[in-house]
Amino acid sequence: xxxxxxxxxxxxxxxxxxxxxxxxxxxxxxxxxxxxxxxxxxxxxxxxxxxxxxxxxxxxxxxxxxxxxxxxxxxxxxxxxxxxxxxxxxxxxxxxxxxxxxxxxxxxxxxxxxxxxxxxxxxxxxxxxxxxxxxxxxxxxxxxxxxxxxxxxxxxxxxxxxxxxxxxxxxxxxxxxxxxxxxxxxxxxxxxxxxxxxxxxxxxxxxxxxxxxxxxxxxxxxxxxxxxxxxxxxxxxxxxxxxxxxxxxxxxxxxxxxxxxxx
Amino acid sequence: xxxxxxxxxxxxxxxxxxxxxxxxxxxxxxxxxxxxxxxxxxxxxxxxxxxxxxxxxxxxxxxxxxxxxxxxxxxxxxxxxxxxxxxxxxxxxxxxxxxxxxxxxxxxxxxxxxxxxxxxxxxxxxxxxxxxxxxxxxxxxxxxxxxxxxxxxxxxxxxxxxxxxxxxxxxxxxxxxxxxxxxxxxxxxxxxxxxxxxxxxxxxxxxxxxxxxxxxxxxxxxxxxxxxxxxxxxxxxxxxxxxxxxxxxxxxxxxxxxxxxxxxxxxxxxxxxxxxxxxxxxxxxxxxxxxxxxxxxxxxxxxxxxx
Numbered sequence: 001x002x003x004x005x006x007x008x009x010x011x012x013x014x015x016x017x018x019x020x021x022x023x024x025x026x027x028x029x030x031x032x033x034x035x036x037x038x039x040x041x042x043x044x045x046x047x048x049x050x051x052x053x054x055x056x057x058x059x060x061x062x063x064x065x066x067x068x069x070x071x072x073x074x075x076x077x078x079x080x081x082x083x084x085x086x087x088x089x090x091x092x093x094x095x096x097x098x099x100x101x102x103x104x105x106x107x108x109x110x111x112x113x114x115x116x117x118x119x120x121x122x123x124x125x126x127x128x129x130x131x132x133x134x135x136x137x138x139x140x141x142x143x144x145x146x147x148x149x150x151x152x153x154x155x156x157x158x159x160x161x162x163x164x165x166x167x168x169x170x171x172x173x174x175x176x177x178x179x180x181x182x183x184x185x186x187x188x189x190x191x192x193x194x195x196x197x198x199x200x201x202x203x204x205x206x207x208x209x210x211x212x213x214x215x216x217x218x219x220x221x222x223x224x225x226x227x228x229x230x231x232x233x234x235x236x237x238x239x240x241x242x243x244x245x246x247x248x249x250x251x252x253x254x255x256x257x258x259x260x261x262x263x
Numbered sequence: 264x265x266x267x268x269x270x271x272x273x274x275x276x277x278x279x280x281x282x283x284x285x286x287x288x289x290x291x292x293x294x295x296x297x298x299x300x301x302x303x304x305x306x307x308x309x310x311x312x313x314x315x316x317x318x319x320x321x322x323x324x325x326x327x328x329x330x331x332x333x334x335x336x337x338x339x340x341x342x343x344x345x346x347x348x349x350x351x352x353x354x355x356x357x358x359x360x361x362x363x364x365x366x367x368x369x370x371x372x373x374x375x376x377x378x379x380x381x382x383x384x385x386x387x388x389x390x391x392x393x394x395x396x397x398x399x400x401x402x403x404x405x406x407x408x409x410x411x412x413x414x415x416x417x418x419x420x421x422x423x424x425x426x427x428x429x430x431x432x433x434x435x436x437x438x439x440x441x442x443x444x445x446x447x448x449x450x451x452x453x454x455x456x457x458x459x460x461x462x463x464x465x466x467x468x469x470x471x472x473x474x475x476x477x478x479x480x481x482x483x484x485x486x487x488x489x490x491x492x493x494x495x496x497x498x499x500x501x502x503x504x505x506x507x508x509x510x511x512x513x514x515x516x517x518x519x520x521x522x523x524x525x526x527x528x529x530x531x532x533x534x535x536x537x538x539x540x541x542x543x544x545x546x547x548x549x550x551x552x553x554x555x556x557x558x559x560x561x562x563x564x565x566x567x568x569x570x
Contacts, residue, residue: 063456093460096458096459099455099458100458104453106449106453110447110450112453112454113472114471124457124458124459128457128459156548172457173456173457
């Protein structure tokens with residue numbers, strides 16, 4: 001936490017979570033998550049399956065509604081508007097508006113199968129931001145080039161490998177010029193030889209100063225690219241800090257136990 | 264070696280092809296002979312039994328009276344399906360709405376229109392004028408501004424069309440709902456995460472993908488509708504069936520005239536089946552085997568082209 005506190009003095013955090021609670025029915029998935037992510041920071045979330053890390057990520061762009069605590073992105077509460085000491089639920093349209101600035105990449109890619117790679121990337125800028133098609137197309141082609149898929153723009157997702165699909169999905173999210181990118185186990189559904197190409201794109205993105213929250217099992221990526229690493233288990237943050245320190249010298253027995261299994 | 268570098272060219276020392284005696288299918292031959300025999304008997308009876316009365320069939324097949332009835336059948340089918348599909352999509356989206364009032368209205372609509380016979384609904388619409396002589400617009404329980412004579416506002420044909428269309432909407436709603444539900448929820452999440460509104464997600468992402476599931480049963484419904492229009496004959500609407508009924512009512516040649524109607528129904532259901540094939544291909548882009556085979560061929564051509 002010390003590095004974060006030092007950074008917090010100099011700048012305003014982009015994402016602030018305070019005691020975030022989330023339950024599905026009687027199952028409490030998040031039991032008070034505290035977290036801060038500074039602009040330009042790459043925050044990695046690590047933990048066993050069922051630890052709540054994906055749920056927490058989905059709360060950040062309001063794909064899940066939180067039941068308690070506070071969660072804000074760029075100074076705006078997620079899903080609510082505050083007037084005085086009262087909270088008002090945002091309307092669907094306002095929620096959609098807030099999501100424009102947050103890109104999300106899913107474990108299962110979720111590309112639109114009825115559209116080519118190019119159309120997948122163009123869709124949101126044209127439909128949501130109202131860009132003209134020509135401009136959106138040029139920008140989409142540039143983005144596809146950037147993720148190494150300039151020559152695959154007219155392919156449908158079913159004609160692309162998993163790694164290529166995930167890179168298109170990253171380009172699709174970037175087309176909205178997000179301030180924050182959320183990655184939900186972006187390489188977990190990939191064949192091992194395809195993981196590298198997706199991590200390379202994410203590495204470039206991090207080097208370019210993008211703020212990223214990455215739920216991952218790629219310890220190597222977390223150590224090399226991550227600015228912070230947060231280890232979660234059973235809905236709570238067990239420990240967090242600089243990735244190298246947490247990985248080399250875990251303080252908590254649960255972290256030690258988990259790392260010994262995945263390293 | 265060039266053979267190992269290019270996988271599309273078979274290596275020179277190709278493995279010896281397998282020579283095996285193919286499976287025999289004696290029962291296919293037996294069944295084909297039996298069917299041919301039965302078909303020959305059928306054709307024979309069609310040609311030799313005078314009761315089929317082919318000259319009369321031929322006489323009426325293209326008669327202006329029958330063609331007028333046919334035209335009415337076709338456009339009523341199309342119009343009723345348009346009403347059914349448009350209203351059906353709206354009802355399906357309403358059914359999936361989180362708003363309980365919107366959802367409930369759709370539920371009641373489907374419950375009612377699916378739960379009563381379409382024949383009863385046709386008669387109800389056609390005779391609406393006996394139930395409500397006037398229809399007026401105004402303040403509920405207060406003064407009324409506009410009065411319409413019901414039978415003038417809804418002539419018999421419009422009533423019949425409304426009955427078919429509104430009834431169809433209830434069935435289409437369930438078909439569309441099934442299609443929407445078949446689309447992976449990850450698609451909605453991805454679209455919402457990009458900042459799309461619910462309506463845009465539905466229109467741009469979910470419905471186009473749902474079409475793959477919606478089109479085949481909709482083709483079914485259209486074919487069914489073509490034949491259901493014959494029920495309008497009870498309201499003295501002279502569509503195809505009503506027309507031939509009218510004709511055989513005066514000349515008593517029931518069989519040949521029913522053959523005339525059947526031939527036309529078959530012709531149009533066949534045409535619709537062809538249309539359905541092309542629609543399925545169109546909406547299978549990126550997923551259907553047909554579409555994919557074509558895309559693969561394109562890919563191959565592109566890959567081989569420049570090299």
